[in-house]
Amino acid sequence: MRTDTGHVFKLEDYRPSDYLIPRTSLDFRLSPDATRVTAVLTIERREDVAASAPLVLDGDGLTLLGVAVDGQALAPAEYQATPDQLTIPKPPAAQRFELRLETEIAPSSNEALMGLYRSNNVYCTQCEAEGFRRITYFLDRPDILSVYTVRIEAPHNEAPLLLSNGNPVESGALADGRHYAVWHDPFPKPSYLFALVAGALGKVAGSFTTLSGREVELGIYVEPGKEGLAGYAMDALKRSMKWDEQAFGREYDLDVFNIVAVSDFNMGAMENKGLNIFNDKYVLADEETATDADFANIEAIIAHEYFHNWTGNRITCRDWFQLCLKEGLTVYRDHEFSADQRSRAVKRIAEVRTLRAHQFPEDQGPLAHPVRPRRYREINNFYTATVYEKGSEVVRMIRTILGPQTFRAGMDLYFERHDGEAATIEDFLKVFEDVSGRDLAQFALWYHQAGTPNLTVSSSYNAAAKTFTLEIEQSVPPTPSESRKRLMHIPLAFGLVGAGGKPVAWTAVDGAAVEDGVIHVRKRRHTVRFSGVSERPSVSLNRGFSAPVTLSVQQKADDQFFLASDDSDSFSRWQAFNTLLTDALIAAFRQVLGGKEPASAARLAELAGRIAGDETLEPAYRALALSLPGEADIARDIGKGIDPDAIFAAREALARTIAAANREVFWALYDSLADKGPFTPDAASAGRRALRNILLDYLSLLPEGTALAAAHFRAATNMTDRAAALTVLAHRHAGSPQAEEALATFEARYRGDALVLDKWFQIQAGVPGAQTVDKVRTLMQHPAFSIANPNRVRSLIGAFSSANQTGFHRADGQGYRFFAETVLEVEKRNPQVAARLATAMRSWRSLEPIRQDKARQALLQIANAENLSADLRDIVERTLA
Incomplete structure (x- = not known):
């Protein structure tokens, strides 16, 4: 484990390596405690580099056994080696x-x-971002692309399977019960993409x-006996391969x-x-073991x-500052895939909920x-x-600005121009400028400037002149190290909605560029005037979440209720209802800290009932609409104190x-949604279960709710329903005989399945209230919990700190003290996991003063x-700064 060196890497300091x-x-002679790695590296000096330039390779905790150049061993005086x-x-x-290195790990x-x-x-290996240097000394940076040939040797009885990148070349038996395999990857790649797996694993072939x-052989490797659990993953892989050919020509x-799990x-x-390596x-x-969400x-x-x-692979990133070039772009691609496989409207709402829950804070x-x-x-x-x-949203905005055909042409040019290269954000934007003829310099600020822009919007209607006017002002709040912000190019999709949800026609516009239902906000203030508007419309803004911004809209509540009932844009309809719920919850919070019901509660309840029963809306959509904003979401919008x-x-008062x-x-709909056939994980079936389970959550608040949740748990025929009922019992009826019985039954049934027990840990970590910190301490002693396993840590400690607002933020600070102790304990083994846990404290300054002091x-x-x-x-010091 490397301790902090204090070194700061800066984008402006990038320069190509000398070599x-x-x-x-690579030749691996595998052994649990003393694996011997022999690396033979072809070193090439760049033409513009002096012959006297030293060769400096990265390592991390390595034991060097030998160094040779062009077949001649170097004397100790001819090199300088540290771990x-x-x-x-x-x-x-x-x-x-040629440089030959021998290391032992x-x-x-x-x-x-x-x-x-x-x-x-x-x-198993994990080399991103800088793990390869823990295997051998190397120029461990993304812009060093190399063609790899890998030989792996191990005892056959310990590791009958020997895998690496690329295609298999040869394999065979050796003396003393050992065997070997050779793999060759013809495509140059950076060291972070190197992979090796060796062991006894079962295979699902396809x-x-x-x-x-061309025929491609597919394999998913899992622990022996779990092959039957990999069928859905294999199906998803084949669908992904087909989709990428159709959607991107890849x-x-x-x-x-x-794939290895x-x-x-x-x-x-x-x-x-x-050779993709997966968390199982x-x-x-x-x-029986996975929910619809799984x-x-x-x-x-x-x-x-x-x-x-x-x-990411055929086109990689030049340096780690360009990480979004592979990750943001690929997230956009997987979002589009899921939208095509499932429901585009539901997927978009889910994406935005995730963005707001994690990226906005x-x-x-x-x-x-x-x-x-x-x-x-x-970099981790x-x-x-x-x-x-x-990063995904920025790519989506490029598509919104250019249109789908031009966007696809830009992607085609990107693949053609940069295949086999380590590219930059500038390279990516340039292909879209070249195919469209547009200047994207202002838009590029989305890559270069931190912070969530806010748009303040007001509107007015002049019936005599038949004009409708929008006043739009943009601002970007200051962020650490950036107090002054430049104006962004924000593509704001909109609609003017009239009676019955029908679009209101207009004949002309002036004040801003408007193309295909998108207002292009580029200045600090825009006055956008629509003429030929025959009726006062309600304005639907940021349709489809066309830009990752916040909106401050001066809009009557009646307009919001109208849009929540009648907007033809499914995302904006959800957004209107969600905004009404959020505003009501914030008002309730401010009225003697939640002691008073919001004035709009009855009207919201009536609208919730209409949405629940609206058969024109798919069940998954209704489930999302009925899900109240989370406690962390409400806290984010409140801001301080x-x-x-x-x-x-x-939140509980409004739910009741x-x-x-x-x-x-709710009762009638709940009964009608019960599964009547065998389980299938398709989107439509999952949507019906999602709606039924959100109704269960509401109905559990009624006097007979405990009995209903217990019956739901006993009758469940799949993990989705079983886990939903257990959550309701544990969270809504904590300590009741029914809740305790269900927790015990679940634990006994899945005692041997670590992944399912993670759900059991997570549910209990999320129980609201001050008592949960003591429960989490106790659960850390459970035989199934291991502080060395990231999944166990995330399911218990991660869930407690990130999802349990009342337990983690316990008024006396016990939640914070426990968390600090545990993070330091995790860090002794796994600094990466500890650092990610610590991000749960990022919003500590928004707490009321007493909690704020204890968090600090x-x-x-x-x-x-x-x-x-x-x-x-790095995380803690930035959080405290």
Whole structure:
């Protein structure tokens, strides 16, 4: 584990390396405690670099056994080696030479899960972002592209399966029960995409015929006995391959494509060329063990990692500042895939909810950074919602501005122009400028400037002149290191809505560029005047969430209720209702901290009933509409002086009002939605279950709610319904005999399944109230919990700190103190996981003063710990700044 060096990397300091490594040969002699790695690197000096330039390679905790150049061993005086760096002060004068390195590493003791490690007797690698340097000394940076040939040797009885990137070349038996396999990847790639897996795993085999008729062998490897849980992942992979051919013209390029599922993994998955490595949470699923949300996540993440084959692998990023070039773009691609596979309207709402829950708070807090950061101290801490989710929204805005045909032409040119290169954001934007003839310089600020823009909008209607006027003003709030902001190009989709939800016609407009239903906001203030408007319209803004902005709209409540009932744009209809709910909850919070029902509660309840029963809306959409804004969402919109207990009280009061007002409607609909056939994970079936389970949540607030939830739990035939009922019992009726019985029954049934027990941990970590911190302490002693396993830590500690507003923000500070202790304990093994946990404290300054002080003390407790890792110190110091 590297402790903090204090070094800050800056975008403006980038320069190409003096040397390249066009070919890399690796030989692994696997052993749990002493794996021998022999690397033969073809080193090539750039033509403009002096022969006297030293060769400096990256390492991380390595044990060097030997160094040779062009077959001649170097004397100790001819190189300088530390565990973290190898320097050859006077390399050969030849333009190209061969460097041979031998290192020894210990996979079994690698609890950081970076580089080569061993998980449940399976050897596995994770090299993004800088894990390859834990395997051998290398120019470990994204712009060093190399063709890899890999030989792996191991005892056959311990590791019958030997996998790496590319295509298999040869394999065979050796003496003493050992065997070997050789893999070759013909496509140059950076070291972060290197992968190796070795062990005893079961295989689910498949095949795919590409657009040009090539047959690709597919394999998904899982723990033996779990092959039956990988069928949905295989189906999702084939659909992803077909979709990428149709939507982007991208055909797979190797003879094989393999996925391996492992139980110890820091991330969700990794796109290594031809050998994707997955957290088993995002591969294994059936109706007994996985919820509908799990199936949707598997589909999306399988697609995401596969789509990286072109947006990330064939075209990679020049440096880590360009991370959004592969991640934001690929998130956009997987969002589009899921929208085509499921419901575009429902998927869009879900995307925006995620963005607001995770990225908006990032933009509003001390961890704010541009989509393309300009500096970092630890790159692992920039795998953020801003890079991924906001990065995706920026790509979506390019499509909105240019239109689908021109956007596709730009993507085609991007693939043609930069295939096999390490590219930059400037390269990406240039292809769209070239195909469209547009200047995207102002738009590029979305990549370079942090913060969520706000649009303040007012409107007026002149009946005599038949004109409708919008006054639009944009502002971007200051963020750390950026107090002055430049004006953005914001594509604001809109609609003028009249009686019955029909569009109101207009004949002309002046004051701003308006194209295809989009107002292009480029100045600080715009006056947009529509003429020929025969009736006063309600204005529907940011349709489809055309830009990741906040809106301050001076609009009558009647207009909001009208749009929530009648807007023809499905996203804007949801948005109108969600805004009404949020405004009501904020008003309730402010009225003696949640002690008073909002004035609009009865009207909202009536509208909720109408939405629930509206058969013209798909069930999944209705489920999302009926889901109240989360406590963290409400806190974000309030901004300052947050009392989580008061927010919880306000939210519960409104939920009870809605439930009581719609008792008969909700009961009848709940009964009608019961599954009548075998389980299927398709979107329509999942939507019906989602709606039924949100109705269960409301009905559980009624006097007979405990009995209903208990009956729902007992009758459940799938994990979606079982987990939903358990959540209702544990959260709404904590401590009741029914809740305790259900928790015990669930634990006994799934005692041997770690992934399902993660749900059990997570549900209990989310129980509202001050008592939960003590429960979480107790659960850490459960035999199924392991502080060394990222999934277990995220399910319990992560869920408690990020999703339990009343428990984590307990008034006496016990939640913060427990959290600080636990983060430091996790950090001893895995700095990456600890740093990501610590981001739960990013909004501490928005709390009321007493909680704020206690949160600060907990952060200082972490910051003052000795030998803090670079990962964790970076997050804590930025959070405290």
